[in-house]
Amino acid sequence: MLRFITAPGHLYTLEPLVQRTFGADTPPCQVTTYDMMFRAVSTSRATHIFTDMERLYEWELALAADLYRSIRDAGVPCLNDPARVMCRYELLRNLYKAGINPFTAYRAVDRPHPARFPVFLRFEADHGVPVSDPLPDQTALDTKLTALRAAGVPLRGVIVVEYATEPIAPGVWQKFGTFRVGHAVLVDHSVAEDRWLVKYGKLGLATDEMFEAERAAVMSNRFAEELRPVFEIAGVEWGRADHATYGDRQVVYEVNTNPSIAALTPQRSPIRDATLQFARQRMARHLWQIDFGDGSPLQFRAGERLMEYRSQFRRSWARRFYSTLRSAMSLASSDLNLRP
Numbered sequence: 001m002l003r004f005i006t007a008p009g010h011l012y013t014l015e016p017l018v019q020r021t022f023g024a025d026t027p028p029c030q031v032t033t034y035d036m037m038f039r040a041v042s043t044s045r046a047t048h049i050f051t052d053m054e055r056l057y058e059w060e061l062a063l064a065a066d067l068y069r070s071i072r073d074a075g076v077p078c079l080n081d082p083a084r085v086m087c088r089y090e091l092l093r094n095l096y097k098a099g100i101n102p103f104t105a106y107r108a109v110d111r112p113h114p115a116r117f118p119v120f121l122r123f124e125a126d127h128g129v130p131v132s133d134p135l136p137d138q139t140a141l142d143t144k145l146t147a148l149r150a151a152g153v154p155l156r157g158v159i160v161v162e163y164a165t166e167p168i169a170p171g172v173w174q175k176f177g178t179f180r181v182g183h184a185v186l187v188d189h190s191v192a193e194d195r196w197l198v199k200y201g202k203l204g205l206a207t208d209e210m211f212e213a214e215r216a217a218v219m220s221n222r223f224a225e226e227l228r229p230v231f232e233i234a235g236v237e238w239g240r241a242d243h244a245t246y247g248d249r250q251v252v253y254e255v256n257t258n259p260s261i262a263a264l265t266p267q268r269s270p271i272r273d274a275t276l277q278f279a280r281q282r283m284a285r286h287l288w289q290i291d292f293g294d295g296s297p298l299q300f301r302a303g304e305r306l307m308e309y310r311s312q313f314r315r316s317w318a319r320r321f322y323s324t325l326r327s328a329m330s331l332a333s334s335d336l337n338l339r340p
Contacts, residue, residue: 001046001295002287003030005037005064006258007055013260017287023264023277024284027291038063038309043071043300045293049238050080051258054087054125066303074300077292079182080257084235088124088254089159091234098233101251103162108145108155113138118163121148125157127256129197134163164246165196172205173198175244177259178223180231181286185224188240188279190214198244204268211271218275226250 004014016022017029030044034056037043048071056064064082072078086094089105096104106112108121118134119141131148135141141160149155168174174192178185191201192210206214217223227241230252234241240259243252264280267273302310 001028001030001044001293002049002291003032003044003046004049004051005032005034007052008033008035010052010055010258013258016261016263021263022261022284023280026284026287028295030295034060034064034067037067038306039313041299041302042297043076044295045076045298046295047077047079047290047292050078050082050085051238053080053082053085053257063305063309066305070300070303070306074298076298077290079237079290080239081235085257086234091255092161094233095230095252098229100230101164102246103164103251105162106160108158108160111142111145112160114141114160114162116162119160120163121158121160123157124159129199131158134196164251165244166246168192168245173244174210175242175253176217176223178227178241178243179283180236180239180241181283182237182290184286184289185221185228185231186279186283186286187218187221187223188283189218189276206269208269208271211269211275215271215275218279223250227252230255
């Protein structure tokens with residue numbers, strides 16, 4: 001069994017694995033939240049996969065790291081150590097230092113002077129669209145940062161990212177998604193759009209030639225060894241790297257520990273149907289390789305930080321309970337006194 005731990009509100013990403021609509025035979029999967037696990041005294045005998053570190057507050061991240069060690073010390077395999085996983089800013093800085101990416105990122109609160117332009121702004125913890133279009137120079141960057149604050153947008157959490165993307169054909173941009181599943185690195189799929197920001201893909205844009213190229217890359221696992229050092233630097237044992245060809249190399253924009261996995265549905269091209277089916281079957285085999293346990297209950301001993309959190313939670317809950325009870329009794333008493 002596999003047990004994924006996510007931030008509240010983000011369990012939907014794993015529905016195909018939990019509901020068995022993945023398109024290939026996979027181990028039984030559960031999904032729970034950090035809120036639930038921080039208070040739990042037992043868990044399941046299953047491989048535990050920690051996700052969504054960028055969505056946790058600093059104190060939650062410390063608890064998640066404690067939880068990881070508590071469950072691991074109970075003899076259960078765990079993937080993605082929260083103390084080691086790098087989120088977007090730290091990862092981009094380190095990929096640049098390692099010579100893997102030719103671009104880097106800066107914190108907006110530092111009012112940076114990037115080494116190269118254009119740049120764009122985005123929230124570090126957000127997986128949606130950027131905060132800005134590409135900004136051509138320092139003046140444009142300074143103006144945008146000032147405008148954000150004037151509009152009531154705090155700069156904490158905003159990062160400035162150097163632009164590094166190029167079309168694969170006139171008006172067509174493409175990126176690949178490559179997964180890590182335990183020790184395996186698996187080129188999974190590509191998406192294409194008619195703008196520099198490639199997110200979900202634009203229906204009808206890809207040609208048969210592009211589908212053939214995608215199939216060749218996926219089936220040969222073309223970028224696996226090039227991407228392996230990225231996952232090692234990121235500290236990610238389960239997740240997806242989003243990357244694209246820039247110049248003569250693969251550049252990486254993020255490594256997402258809780259990527260959305262869509263149910264497998266028919267595509268408009270039989271070439272792509274075959275590619276995605278191949279990718280799902282291959283990933284399923286590697287999911288079985290990280291499978292552990294039968295899902296039966298397993299008690300674990302919480303670490304010091306978790307114990308202190310639980311103690312504070314119980315005291316806080318008790319205070320709220322008795323405060324509510326006193327208020328209810330006071331109202332009831334007042335009501336009785338008002339009766340004729």
